[in-house]
Amino acid sequence: MTVPAPVAAAARSMADRALSWLHANRTLGTLPPDTTAELTDPDGAYKPLGESALAASLVLRDGIAGPGQLVAAQSLLDFAWQQYRHGDMLYERQLRHTLMTDPLEMYAAFARCGYRHAALDRLLAHHARLRLANAVELLPNRRLAVANAVRVAGLDQDLDWAALARATWLGATPEPWAINWITAYTMTHTVFHLTDWGGNPRGLPAAMAEYVRAWLPVWIDIWREVGQWDLVGELLIVGASLDEPYCAPEDWEAIAALQHEDGFVPRDGAPVPDDPEERFKEHQHTVVVTAVAGSIALARAAREP
Secondary structure (H helix, E strand, O other): OOOHHHHHHHHHHHHHHHHHHHHHHHHOOOOOOOOOOOOOOOOOOOHHHHHHHHHHHHHHHOOOOOHHHHHHHHHHHHHHHHHOHHHHHHHHHHHOOOOOHHHHHHHEEEEEEEOOHHHHHHHHHHHHHHHHHOOOOHHHHHHHHHHHHHHOOOOOOOHHHHHHHHHOOOHHOOOOOOHHHHHHHHHHHHHHHHOOOOOHHHHHOOOHHHHHHHHHHHHOOOOOHOOOOOHHHHHHHHHHHHOOOOOOHHHHHHHHHHHOOOOOOOOOOOOOOOOOHHHHHHHHHHHHHHHHHHHHHHHHHHHHO
């Protein structure tokens, strides 16, 4: 199964314009000057910065974008790294809050592209040797997120990927109508982490991949019908990450048609605010998703014989 030419064309436009928007608006996502590792509002700018860094890291990993977009991705990653004080903030947060996993998860995007923080590397390696590494109470898809961050960061930890996969909603291959909005998000992230964002399509067990390929068209239709564009974008990433990609041109062209000339993509069918900061805060995640979806689909198309 190949990525159809119309999908590759839509993916190129989507990824390039989304990355341009993230880069052009990056200063709207800066951390407040008095931000400390305690982070009274982690969702305010800290986590969105990590999402932009993830998108940039995948563009650089796949290397399919044009020279200008690769420069923009590098600049965006540099910006996020500087905002995290070149890793010092992640180190301090992990040092003070042993059971928190977000410093490791944020760090993985940078480590993927060669950004290292020696003290954080030592601290994470130390944690990986402790019993607490498997004792943190997490939902199954979140445990997979940590496992993939461990893998990407190059930490030495014995992980039972088959058991981790079986513990998820998707691992049970339940009745496909037994899915709601939040469960669909957890399902997408199960695929993201098992395949390392499409970099290892065979990481999704065969039975789970077969189940997803059978029902993904239905799930995409459902959330396209109600205009949940952020979730539709995540489902496109799932399709592009399968060993045999599922990429229906009409789905990709629907998102490409929604995308504004500057790269902005609305989260859903609600009115978009005029204020640039509100616009960024409410829709940045969807633009990240669009950039990631396009980059992964392009990479899969390039790898096809």
